Amino acid sequence: MKLLDLIVDEAASIAAIRRDIHAHPELSFQEVRTAELVTTKLTEWGIPVYRGLGRTGVVGIVKNGTSPRAVGLRADMDALPMQEINTFAHASKQTGKMHACGHDGHIAMLLAAAQHFGKHRNFDGTVYLIFQPAEEFGGGAREMIKDGLFEKFPMDAVFGMHNWPGEAIGKFAVAPGPVCASSNEFKIIIRGRGTHAAQPHSGIDPVPIACEIVQAFQTIISRNKKPIDPGVISVSMIHAGEATNVVPEMCELRGTVRTFTLEVLDLIERRMQKISAHVCAAHDASCEFEFIRSYPPTVNSQAEAEFARSVMASIVGEENVVVEKPGMGAEDFAFMLQSKPGAYCSIAIGDGTHRAAGHGAGPCMLHNPSYDFNDEIIPLGATYWVRLAEAWLAKHPT
Incomplete structure (x- = not known):
């Protein structure tokens, strides 16, 4: 894997942020503490922030050069209303609330990319870092759009990513067409x-x-x-x-x-x-x-899915980028893809052995009370975000 050195060097500090978010989960449209943490970090790294889209949404604005081209990278922030049974140190401190879908990890990967952008902006254009509320319940993507996401921050395309338990670390999956159901x-x-x-x-x-x-x-x-x-x-x-x-x-x-x-x-x-x-x-x-x-259904546009695949392959090799199989689960990133070209992909987090100390008895599957995100993939996910944005703004026409 061709990871960015700066992101690898900062992996432990980003993992600590991820575990803090995991320990303090917030439900849909209640992500006040999480949004504050994201805002604090982006500001610390010199990235201007816009708050309040979709109630608790946060958008970081990374500009460089003079090009009007722009790309959006999205991470969801909300937790689920379920009780965690893990006992490790960063287990949920909130009764009946848990990051059982890995949104804490999604935030961490985008923050790691943001930290890199704070020091290295190897592109001409704008990267919008979209930290979205209420993916699980309430359609936070739809609410951000209603509040003017794409008018306030005009972008040529938008990309999303979700963790993928059960497959070996170092693999991605993406495909054009439907990937999630309505x-x-x-x-x-x-x-x-x-x-x-x-x-x-x-x-x-x-x-x-x-x-x-x-x-x-x-x-x-x-x-x-x-x-x-x-x-x-x-x-x-x-x-x-x-x-x-x-x-x-x-x-x-x-x-x-x-x-x-x-x-x-x-x-x-x-x-x-x-x-x-x-x-x-x-x-x-x-x-x-x-x-x-x-x-609605989550439907990747052809050109953007193929573009994402090429970036993934440049990082992990063609053999480690597989065709995403459509699933009947739903994803509110669909609203963004109804408005803009883009692609939603998966990143593998391994078989769950990272939970050896203090995890529950169940498998490391999404929406499971034994789930925990694998911090080992934060550098890979962040590297993908950085390379995707750089490649899009360098090569893709408006």
């Missing part, structure tokens, strides 16, 4: 007529109606959309009834829908609404249908 939620309330369970004929039972709807939803996936277009409908919650001898008045269904394209999402929403309404009508029940679109 994330959407639905709530359906079926209203029947309650009655005694011994006299079902005198009421309208919403439970079998709900079962019929759940079964019919799967025909959308198998019979309405094209087989080659991915899509998932998961009814994950069913609530009805309070007593065993009472036919309930209502039944509530909740769940999620995930797709890689908005066209498939439109189809699924339309069919779900029609099925729900007509099945209920067939049984003389009423239906309330609510569909909430949370995050």
